[in-house]
Amino acid sequence: xxxxxxxxxxxxxxxxxxxxxxSGYDTTFVDxxxxxxxxxxxxxxxxxxxxxxxxxxxxxxxxxxxNSVSNPEEAARAxxxxxxxxxAVGPNVLPIISKLIAQGLRERVKTNKQxxxxxxxxxxxxxxxxxxxxxxxxxxSEEKAILNEMIGFPNAAVDRIVPNxxxxxxxxxxxxxxxxxxxxxPAIKGEKPPxxxxxxxxxxxxxxxxxxxxxxxxxxxxxxxGYHLGYRTIIDAMKDVRVSDTIQGxxxxxxxxxxxxxxxxxxxxEKYIETILSRFTNPFISDEVTRxxxxxxxxxxxxxxxxxxxxxxxxxxxxxxxxxxxxxxxALAFNHEADEEAVQLQEMIANQGVEATLQEISGLEAGxxxxxxxxxxx
Ligand SMILES: NC(=O)C1=CN([C@@H]2O[C@H](COP(=O)(O)OP(=O)(O)OC[C@H]3O[C@@H](n4cnc5c(N)ncnc54)[C@H](O)[C@@H]3O)[C@@H](O)[C@H]2O)C=CC1
Ligand SMILES: O=P(O)(O)OC[C@H]1O[C@](O)(CO)[C@@H](O)[C@@H]1O
Numbered sequence: 001x002x003x004x005x006x007x008x009x010x011x012x013x014x015x016x017x018x019x020x021x022x023s024g025y026d027t028t029f030v031d032x033x034x035x036x037x038x039x040x041x042x043x044x045x046x047x048x049x050x051x052x053x054x055x056x057x058x059x060x061x062x063x064x065x066x067n068s069v070s071n072p073e074e075a076a077r078a079x080x081x082x083x084x085x086x087x088a089v090g091p092n093v094l095p096i097i098s099k100l101i102a103q104g105l106r107e108r109v110k111t112n113k114q115x116x117x118x119x120x121x122x123x124x125x126x127x128x129x130x131x132x133x134x135x136x137x138x139x140x141s142e143e144k145a146i147l148n149e150m151i152g153f154p155n156a157a158v159d160r161i162v163p164n165x166x167x168x169x170x171x172x173x174x175x176x177x178x179x180x181x182x183x184x185x186p187a188i189k190g191e192k193p194p195x196x197x198x199x200x201x202x203x204x205x206x207x208x209x210x211x212x213x214x215x216x217x218x219x220x221x222x223x224x225x226g227y228h229l230g231y232r233t234i235i236d237a238m239k240d241v242r243v244s245d246t247i248q249g250x251x252x253x254x255x256x257x258x259x260x261x262x263x264x265x266x267x268x269x270e271k272y273i274e275t276i277l278s279r280f281t282n283p284f285i286s287d288e289v290t291r292x293x294x295x296x297x298x299x300x301x302x303x304x305x306x307x308x309x310x311x312x313x314x315x316x317x318x319x320x321x322x323x324x325x326x327x328x329x330x331a332l333a334f335n336h337e338a339d340e341e342a343v344q345l346q347e348m349i350a351n352q353g354v355e356a357t358l359q360e361i362s363g364l365e366a367g368x369x370x371x372x373x374x375x376x377x378x
Pocket of ligand 2: 160215
């Protein structure tokens, strides 16, 4: 079985590539980082190390890589022949890879009548849907009609903490042992992809929202408040009671929103929160606050991990969140100079003020009580 995976980064190598290998796929990574691409083609394998006491190491084999910028024809050919396509490139890159995928699918449908599934593994609601919409922008109506029959675009939720890597061996990846990959079954074309480790569900919405508004909301709280207080790593930030109190409060608020919206069992949800918090303090992982805080414009978006649970909380309880407002305020203050979105955010604030900036990024209308609550925390 042949897999094409876009993005040979932390999640690409440390999570999706690993599971594809363990399920019997030969994987072609498509990326733009020439150093990584050359290393994959030269070594033809890499190690995944589990961040736990025994540092269990798994060797991932049967891999190759293509540079989509210098060799788009070869990448399109790989897409045409693939049995599964996955991505872990970041939400902002999905529109960029869509033209190449459309080109590959156009070649594919001329000769290959097998159904194919494309799964975006990104931290967002509706990642594959967004990718599909972008692919379809490059297709004619006739092509879209054919793709509708042959290509499945299931949305997915992926959960595994993979920090930035500082290993001597370039391709080696350190990952937390925990993982969860949930895929919506009804959108699949043909047989379900035989990937060990995927949980197929009928309705993804509760799963992705529970994950995004617990793991990622809590992690973002640690990162933004931790950065504000001068911490470099998540584990150090978590030791500060001002950070841990804010996380607990933010997860109580997002938890209330999730429980009331999706009728999750309260006790089960509290256990889920505890598991998540213990993952943030894994002593075998050193995760930088600037990695977890990366992309504040995206993270302050209407459907992302801060504003959406805050609005859901207001809809569910009629109250304005306090702790989520604190985290949104800390996110607005994120001014890390190496982060393009943080620089852009600070320019927006300097030019038009905090209130107008928050409204523009989050889509909250003027006079929204959440905006007032955030401004109080600044
Ligand atoms: N690192 C983590 O713990 C987790 C990350 N995610 C999600 O996974 C996605 C990837 O994140 P990471 O692996 O951490 O990022 P990363 O930065 O380590 O990897 C992204 C990869 O995409 C490549 N890329 C960039 N532009 C490209 C293009 N035009 N074509 C092909 N490849 C391109 C980069 O060169 C890089 O190798 C994001 O959506 C993230 O939110 C989800 C769960 C956990
Ligand atoms: O990958 P993003 O969306 O930029 O955000 C970082 C977040 O993703 C993760 O990498 C994994 O879910 C977390 O470590 C963190 O909450």
